[in-house]
Amino acid sequence: MIKVVFFAALREQLNCNELSLSGENLATVADLKNHLASKDETWQQVFANSTLLSAVNHDMVSSEQTIKSGDEVAFFPPVTGG
Amino acid sequence: MTDTTYPEISIQTADFSLADEVALLEHDNAIDGAVVTFTGRVRNQNEGKDVTSLTLEHYPGMTEKSLSTIIKQAKERWRIGRVKVIHRVGELFIGDQIVFVGVTSKHRQDAFAANEFIMDYLKVQAPFWKKEACNEDVNWLDAKSSDESKAAKW
Numbered sequence: 004m005i006k007v008v009f010f011a012a013l014r015e016q017l018n019c020n021e022l023s024l025s026g027e028n029l030a031t032v033a034d035l036k037n038h039l040a041s042k043d044e045t046w047q048q049v050f051a052n053s054t055l056l057s058a059v060n061h062d063m064v065s066s067e068q069t070i071k072s073g074d075e076v077a078f079f080p081p082v083t084g085g
Numbered sequence: 086m087t088d089t090t091y092p093e094i095s096i097q098t099a100d101f102s103l104a105d106e107v108a109l110l111e112h113d114n115a116i117d118g119a120v121v122t123f124t125g126r127v128r129n130q131n132e133g134k135d136v137t138s139l140t141l142e143h144y145p146g147m148t149e150k151s152l153s154t155i156i157k158q159a160k161e162r163w164r165i166g167r168v169k170v171i172h173r174v175g176e177l178f179i180g181d182q183i184v185f186v187g188v189t190s191k192h193r194q195d196a197f198a199a200n201e202f203i204m205d206y207l208k209v210q211a212p213f214w215k216k217e218a219c220n221e222d223v224n225w226l227d228a229k230s231s232d233e234s235k236a237a238k239w
Contacts, residue, residue, distance in 0.1 A: 010144055011225055079144065
C-alpha cells in the first residue's frame with residue numbers, strides 16, 4: 004500500500020486529507036499523479052498544475068522519483084511559511 | 086559547540102518569549118560571543134489588503150526533517166554554535182510572532198549569515214502554508230518568486 008497525503012489549498016480543492024492505494028503498476032511519482040488525475044475533472048485540474056510539489060517519505064522529490072509499497076507520498080502547493 | 090541536549094526545532098501553537106530564547110542560547114555558553122536572532126510577525130497588510138488573521142498549516146514529520154536538514158547545512162557552511170528555530174502553527178493575529186531563528190557563534194559574521202540562510206531556506210523548503218483572512222475573504226497565499234531568488238543566492 005502507498006499512503007498519499009494532501010495539504011493546504013490542494014487538500015481543500017480535492018476535499019481529501021489522505022488516501023491509500025495498492026501502488027501496483029505505479030513505479031514513479033509521475034505514474035501516481037497520472038493515476039490520481041484520472042479520478043475526475045477536479046483531480047485532473049489539480050494535478051495539471053505545474054507548480055505542485057511532491058514529497059516521498061518527508062523528502063521533497065521530482066516526479067521521476069520511484070515509489071514502492073510502504074511509502075508516504077505527499078502533494079502540496081509551493082510553501083509559504085516564515 | 087554542539088549541545089545534543091538543546092532542542093533545536095519547535096513547532097508549536099503557543100507564543101514564545103524572545104528573552105527566554107536568548108537566555109537559552111546564552112546559558113552555559115561562554116565560548117560564543119555573538120547571538121543573532123530573527124523574529125517574524127504577522128503584518129497588518131499584505132499586497133495592499135488589510136489582513137485580519139492568518140492560519141498556518143504544516144506537514145508534521147516533514148517539517149522537522151526539512152528544518153533539521155537546513156540547520157545541518159548551516160552548520161556545515163559556517164562556524165556556529167547553537168541554533169534554535171521556532172515556528173508557530175494554527176490561527177495567528179496581527180502583531181503575533183510567527184517564527185524565531187536564533188544562532189550563536191564565536192564571531193558575529195557566521196551567526197548573521199547562518200541566520201539569514203536558515204530563514205531564506207525555511208521560506209522555500211519547509212512545508213508550511215499560510216491562509217490569510219482579510220475581513221470576509223479567506224485565501225491561501227501564493228509563494229513569492231522573490232523568496233525563491235533569495236534562497237538561490239546562497
